[in-house]
Amino acid sequence: MSAALSLLSRPAPPAFPASLPEALRIGSRGSALARVQARLVAAGLGAARPGLPLAEAVIATSGDRQPARRLADIGGKGLFAKEIHEALLDRRLDLAVHSLKDLETELPRGIVIACVLPREDPRDALVLAPSCPPVERALPFPMLPEGARIGTASARRQAQLLHARPDLRVGLIRGNVGTRLERLRSGDYAATLLALAGLKRLGLAERAAAILDPELMLPAAGQGIIAVTARASDHPTLAALASLDDRPARISATVERAVVRTLEGSCRAPIGAFARLLPGGEVLASAMVARLDGSFLLRRTLRGSAADAARLGQALGAALRADAPADILA
Ligand SMILES: NCc1[nH]cc(CCC(=O)O)c1CC(=O)O
Numbered sequence: 001m002s003a004a005l006s007l008l009s010r011p012a013p014p015a016f017p018a019s020l021p022e023a024l025r026i027g028s029r030g031s032a033l034a035r036v037q038a039r040l041v042a043a044g045l046g047a048a049r050p051g052l053p054l055a056e057a058v059i060a061t062s063g064d065r066q067p068a069r070r071l072a073d074i075g076g077k078g079l080f081a082k083e084i085h086e087a088l089l090d091r092r093l094d095l096a097v098h099s100l101k102d103l104e105t106e107l108p109r110g111i112v113i114a115c116v117l118p119r120e121d122p123r124d125a126l127v128l129a130p131s132c133p134p135v136e137r138a139l140p141f142p143m144l145p146e147g148a149r150i151g152t153a154s155a156r157r158q159a160q161l162l163h164a165r166p167d168l169r170v171g172l173i174r175g176n177v178g179t180r181l182e183r184l185r186s187g188d189y190a191a192t193l194l195a196l197a198g199l200k201r202l203g204l205a206e207r208a209a210a211i212l213d214p215e216l217m218l219p220a221a222g223q224g225i226i227a228v229t230a231r232a233s234d235h236p237t238l239a240a241l242a243s244l245d246d247r248p249a250r251i252s253a254t255v256e257r258a259v260v261r262t263l264e265g266s267c268r269a270p271i272g273a274f275a276r277l278l279p280g281g282e283v284l285a286s287a288m289v290a291r292l293d294g295s296f297l298l299r300r301t302l303r304g305s306a307a308d309a310a311r312l313g314q315a316l317g318a319a320l321r322a323d324a325p326a327d328i329l330a
Pocket residue numbers: 099100101102177193194195196197198222223224225226
């Protein structure tokens with residue numbers, strides 16, 4: 001009797017989801033910006049699939065644990081995403097939210113970019129320390145004080161800034177957006193450069209003393225674009241995310257990342273890449289490489305078909321490589 005009962009009352013085997021799991025687990029880094037971006041993705045999914053249960057999780061990354069050094073010196077972009085990729089592959093997460101510009105161009109096997117959200121403003125912004133005299137919005141660089149010290153950890157920003165203003169000095173300031181704004185109050189720096197997209201998402205856009213024209217400061221590949229990664233094999237999650245994919249952002253991302261992919265490995269120099277869809281449906285893409293000290297800067301612009309976005313980016317990267325001096329190419 002008791003044996004029969006225990007057979008009958010044996011707990012049901014764990015329910016393996018035929019389609020979507022109980023709750024989709026959304027992962028991101030723990031910074032304020034990362035959390036806001038994760039919430040944007042969750043809101044998008046909630047609107048696309050009403051009633052779909054979602055759970056948000058924070059993953060600490062190596063990049064977050066070593067805030068004082070230049071990223072390139074501690075292993076590059078992969079640092080922010082490594083633990084997040086691992087959590088996806090280990091099924092501790094089902095999808096992960098990244099700033100596309102921090103995501104390496106070659107993702108680990110089994111991880112794909114499932115969708116990109118509509119691009120926020122891709123431009124960089126100049127943020128002044130309280131002690132710095134104001135600049136005119138239209139002429140931000142010429143009005144920075146002679147010899148001023150500017151804080152940035154971005155080789156791309158440093159090279160373009162010094163190209164325009166060789167008298168300026170650059171000091172390393174890293175960390176989250178909040179940390180960097182805080183550092184400005186220390187008096188060590190006259191100004192810093194930040195992505196306007198991050199400032200906007202944090203409700204801090206009013207801190208931008210000037211917004212830098214891409215002619216002056218070409219953005220990083222993917223700047224302003226939020227990318228969502230998932231397991232390549234997880235078809236239900238990929239299908240749910242596909243409805244969030246933004247075509248113009250996807251095309252820009254494809255061109256800009258193809259530029260970087262074409263150059264990296266053969267080029268150790270700072271790289272900028274920016275592509276946008278024109279009203280007629282063509283893509284206008286610019287890219288630049290420079291010496292870190294700004295003494296050399298090369299820019300190229302190409303126009304091409306949106307259907308050939310990756311090829312356009314490759315052609316742009318190849319054009320830069322063809323004309324760059326030997327010391328820029330590794
Ligand atoms: N490297 C940090 C980082 N990664 C993405 C953003 C901003 C948001 C975006 O570009 O989408 C920032 C901050 C910054 O560069 O000012």
